[in-house]
Amino acid sequence: MARMSEGKETWHRLLNWDRGQAGAERLAGVLLSDEGFEEVDPSHPLGGKDGLKDIVCLFHGQKWVGGVYFPRGQKEFKEIKSKFTHDLDGVFKNNAKGFVFITNQELRLSERKELSEINKDIDIDIYHLERISNYLNTPKAYGIRMEFLDIDMTKEEQLSYFESYGRKIERIEKTINDLSVNLQTYKSINNAIDEDSEFRKMDEIYEMIDEFFDKIWFDRHLGLRYRVEHKGEKINPEIWEGALKSAQKVIDKYGDENLGPYTDFEWGMLNGKLSALRWVVGEEWDMLDT
Incomplete structure (x- = not known):
């Protein structure tokens, strides 16, 4: 079967997730680590009571808990909201500062706003289908995409990857040179x-x-x-x-x-x-x- 273009392949494979909760939590853990969260610790990806926290991590030195929701196919918003509010309770139970919700579900702007404002005393960040898909289609995430979605790089993506890598090397060289001068x-x-x-x-x-x-x-x-x-x-x-x-x-x-x-x-x-x-x-x- 030919691969869909314009990022659609990543989008559809995420939406039709077939790798279970363990794979979802591991993908979420790698994603958060790459996005600046620290000490990311998935609780029980293989099953078991997790104490209302699929993931525990630090963000800017503050404790956050994460909820991971990767069902197969698009669900109604009321189901997504039910999972969100259930996991949101883990903030208080685990004495955390913030809550990050990682899901393969498509969420409209109004729906994201509604979820983010359920409790304004809690810092909330939402990684929804479109956001995760866009991230996985960037050069720095091609390896993650290959591991969790089995999507190889196209010829165009390989060129983009090596160009990005080359720019990174140039920045490193400039930093080393500046440090040497200083x-x-x-x-x-x-x-x-x-x-x-x-x-x-x-x-x-x-x-x-x-x-x-x-x-x-x-x-x-x-x-x-x-x-x-x-x-x-x-x-x-x-x-x-x-x-x-x-x-x-x-x-x-x-x-x-x-x-x-x-x-x-x-x-x-x-x-x-x-x-x-x-x-x-x-x-x-x-x-x-x-």
Whole structure:
């Protein structure tokens, strides 16, 4: 049978999925990993209770759970919505921040909007039929498409793949070259500044940037800790545990007596010094992110 063109082959094979839940969850896991999700962990692709989470992962450091729905053929929207809402409950049960829904079903814009607004307190991302199909038809995903859908590359796709690969190599070469130039510049600056010079060395500047960063972050952490302990503000337990460990490292490094409290003047000076030093090394003015 001749292969359909214009991406239709991928679209139809996804819609008429015949590889079961295990294959669907594994495809979803590879897709999410390639799309920037981290520590992607399919729960029970071979069957068994999954605790309302087909997949557990991290996105921008936050815990997300995923629902995977790959029936054979297009289903009515009420069936899709039923599966979506069922899996959405896993966000609360698993103390997660967001929910990603991966499905081989075609969803209209209005239907995606309806699903995304079921609970506005939850971050939601939906990978629907058209979105997955488009992704699998890009050069970087040809291998994934071949593995899960048995679709080989056409001659045109092979040309596109190697062209894309060539551009990637060029970008890598440019990055390496830029790093080499920056390293040589850094060495030249350091060599030009002898021990008797009034100018600071770059190592000293970066050391002070790290110190001001730590002290400003720690002071902001104390404000958050007060709200958590006395005002009832809620933080993801895993994130909060990590924040407490980081705070203790700052205390161990600088000593409790050197970490405030600060007067308004001292706080302004601390932030001003960080902003000025960051500007010296190439960042924008008022860059005070911690």
